[in-house]
Amino acid sequence: MIGKRIFVSDIPYTIEGKIGHGLHSIVYGARDLYSGEYVAIKIISFTPGSASNQQLFQKELDMLLYLQELNPYVIRVFNYDYNERYGVIVMEYGKTLRDTFISYVISGKRMSPSLIHSFWSQMVQAIYYMHQIGIVHADCKPENFIQVGPGGTNLRLIDMGISFQLPANMTSRLQTAAGTPDYVSPEMVNTRVGLGAQSKYGYKSDIWALGIILFEMTFGFRPLQNLGGNRTKLTFLARLTKRDIVVPNHPDRDLYDIIRWCLRSNPRRRPTIEQILNHPYLTQKR
Numbered sequence: 001m002i003g004k005r006i007f008v009s010d011i012p013y014t015i016e017g018k019i020g021h022g023l024h025s026i027v028y029g030a031r032d033l034y035s036g037e038y039v040a041i042k043i044i045s046f047t048p049g050s051a052s053n054q055q056l057f058q059k060e061l062d063m064l065l066y067l068q069e070l071n072p073y074v075i076r077v078f079n080y081d082y083n084e085r086y087g088v089i090v091m092e093y094g095k096t097l098r099d100t101f102i103s104y105v106i107s108g109k110r111m112s113p114s115l116i117h118s119f120w121s122q123m124v125q126a127i128y129y130m131h132q133i134g135i136v137h138a139d140c141k142p143e144n145f146i147q148v149g150p151g152g153t154n155l156r157l158i159d160m161g162i163s164f165q166l167p168a169n170m171t172s173r174l175q176t177a178a179g180t181p182d183y184v185s186p187e188m189v190n191t192r193v194g195l196g197a198q199s200k201y202g203y204k205s206d207i208w209a210l211g212i213i214l215f216e217m218t219f220g221f222r223p224l225q226n227l228g229g230n231r232t233k234l235t236f237l238a239r240l241t242k243r244d245i246v247v248p249n250h251p252d253r254d255l256y257d258i259i260r261w262c263l264r265s266n267p268r269r270r271p272t273i274e275q276i277l278n279h280p281y282l283t284q285k286r
């Protein structure tokens, strides 16, 4: 595939390298031969005789196109095409926020308070636009944020973990949440009735995940990171009903306060996305 020229809706691209893959897709870095721009091309193969990948592709494409106008923090789609064998989406390219987190861990350095503030405020706004239109993201984690623009300072959501795609049974949702339960809220583990758009718990699970990400950027590790395997983590979360996670002390009291508020075990005691936007941590410059 590398070095190959492909056409998507009559626009030519040269595939330059593989940059990622999901359960159902491969994502390539490619050059748009008209604009010269480097883009990400996601290709989903359709299995003959099975409609499932085709349906997943259609759902993802429809949701991405729907959100283009409604949420400026969703990855920009430049082009797309599909036939009976595969579907293709051409998007803005960027590195994932997870890669940036990893390079901080490797170098032993911490993110500056202003960078943490800038990233988190963009994530909060990305989720705000989702909640405004009744969508629970439900899979908010650094892997799903891409850094674009000069210096990679602008964040975009790539994976729409949309509420109406959630299976009714949370166990299957947890199994699909690639790998780690580190961003999963206690009620996601305990609720068996699902987190549909109607459920107030769904929104609060996004708030929990935002709290975990802010904790991770601030302290350089995730609260559940060193707890053991996934089963141990899920048991820990399931038992977190009466007490809250311990948040290390921090000299920035607004930052400390918002992390603790987002990480309340009881979802009713967590802030809404609007309350976060009005919290001094976000209203005051860092």
Ligand SMILES: Nc1ncnc2c1ncn2[C@@H]1O[C@H](COP(=O)(O)OP(=O)(O)OP(=O)(O)O)[C@@H](O)[C@H]1O
Binding pocket: 019, 020, 021, 022, 023, 024, 025, 027, 040, 042, 075, 091, 092, 093, 094, 095, 096, 143, 146, 158, 159, 178
């Ligand atoms: N626009 C992009 N720019 C750069 N890398 C990307 C982009 N989109 C996706 N990737 C990379 O490809 C990987 C897989 O993409 P994505 O999560 O969209 O696939 P998926 O099939 O929906 O995955 P999953 O099976 O986890 O749901 C991402 O984790 C990321 O590393």
